[in-house]
Amino acid sequence: MTKHGLVIDQERCIGCQACAVSCKQENNVPMGQFWNRVLTEGGEKMDTPSGGYPEDGGSGSLDMQYQPTACQHCENAPCVKVCPVNATYTRDDGIVEIDYDKCIGCRYCMAACPYNARVFNWDEPEHMPEEGTGDVEARPQGVVEKCTFCSHRVDEGLDPACVVNCPADARIFGDLDDESSTVSKYIDKYETDQLLEDRGTDPNTYYISGEMSPGRPQTSDKMESELDDVSPWSDGDDDVPSKEADSAGGESSGSSHSVEGGEIPYATPAKSGGDD
């Protein structure tokens, strides 16, 4: 079985909002709504740290971290269990999705979601430009919508838009049931948390903090499993990519990262944890 999951490396995240914006664009998310938000863990406002500046007797305790937050695609998803009409359901591959034809707009799922990941179309959704953006049909007024892990892309063997467009390679998408996938390996190797773990929702989204991971292993917009070689990440030292370029498709092919040696090819050497 496949169980899609997302690993977000908070040490790599630079808070650029590219994931939030590309999500909004790809999924045609209406004005005033966000499926994916980059939250600042720190000060009162966005992009501000908590603590004091290390000058003039300040405490020097400035601290800040970014927490990109969207639907966590929980295993034990409360939103799925509360939906009276089976509009919100879990796909066989673990993605929690909404059937907008069934949704009656009761918003029980919004009450159920501890992450406030869901948004409701309170009025006629407005798009900029008017004809909409991206590859997903607009949802009508009166339904609840949310992140789908870009299931329309995943079904075609592509990573979610937020993953592909992350310039810091801080987002890694893959199969949690596959032990050799990068997400599984990172969860195994690095210190990861699920948001609000104590609620027992068991999200399929994991956050790395502490030590920085090497990040997303390829520059193609394809999923790891769709690449001809996943070698740099699949195994240890001796598993070297055989081809320089992704052979499958012209337009989407980027060169795979070649490995210089070691199992962590392009981890930023300058830094191992802490805050910028």
Next chain:
Amino acid sequence: MAAKTGSSRVAIPSFGGKGKLWIGLLVALMAAGIAAWGYQLTTGLIATGMRNVFSWGLYIMMFVLFVGLSAGGLIISSAPKFFHSHRYEGFARLGVLVSLACIIVAGLLILPDIGRPGRIYQFFTSPDFRSPMVWDFGIVLLYGLLNLWYLWLLTRRDLAARGSALALGFKDTEAGRERDRTLMFWTAAVALPTAVALHSVTGWIFATQVGRGDWFSPLVAPVFIAKALVSGLGLLLVVSVLADRYTNFEVDREELTSLGKILGIFLAFHVVYLLAAERLPHAWADHFEFWAIMSNFLIGDSVYFWLWTVVGGAVPLAMLALPPLRKRVSVIFTASVLAVVGTMFEGIRLVFTGYEVANIDSAPGISLGGEYTGITTDIWATAGAYTPTLVEIAVTLGIIAFGAFIVTLGLKYVPIQRVDAEPSYATDGGKQDQ
């Protein structure tokens, strides 16, 4: 139609000037409610004060209140029947009528809360039986039908005796009355557990949710039962005093005083005991010093808390407990009004505790999905706030007016009171006091 026939009578033989004014007021409120709902249907729920961060509002708060209010009448009329007692017989029919009106109001309040009411048939075509809302949908429907059946069962022989078409062809025969008494017992036997299920399931809509603060508490269902007893009995007393004053319905003073005492007991159990039981463990666990524990135990944090516990709890409790006061009809009436109002604020508070604090409240927060007047200037909020709009208030008042309209029609067309000395349990061979 004559006001009195045989051993039963309707409360309103015909509408006088005041009665017509009352009907006019209700019709006006209903019309305003329909207009407001029409406006909301065209603009969307953006016309309400709800937003992504606070996604349930007045409709759900009032749904909770009216589900509770529908308890009192049915319990007061069915509990004695179940135990083959004649107590509170004078309230039996009025009680079921009020229950019926309240459950209809509760059910209707859900409609304007639904984003796409046209899809509500999905409850039948695609139900998920894990959802507490599906259970609640079923039990509200069942409870409404049960009330309707019970009211008709209680009155159909009298309706027949009066020649009313509402008897649906039933005849007023001795054997029929005997059989109905058996049916009443069994209906009462079904009604009591159904009422318990209704309030528990409505409580579980909230109590099952891990993401909304105090909602996730096993105490919520028992608290819903308790507040249904308080507010339901409170409303029944309010309506019966009003009916006694403005219609031919006559309240038995002794029974009224007795029910007032019972309301006091319910209040003590609910507002004093259950609330204390709910608050003490948290206050104790979260604080170290004795006085810190005590103050967190005793002192609430929101205005709704005080409106509920003092105005809707301590004050009516004192009124109903003090011997020189508790026999006065005006005191019982006021205490009952306060108990209902207090329960309303309890429901409001429950919804607020779920939404006012976000579990993850880092900046910029939650996108709102629309303007959030007076709270933020942009599309983000890190905490929930809610004020109902005029549209919501108009729709809600319209639906409540419809409930009052049902009660009024019931007082007009259903023989709400038996006037023989031994109420409907006696084999009333035409014993006529009046």
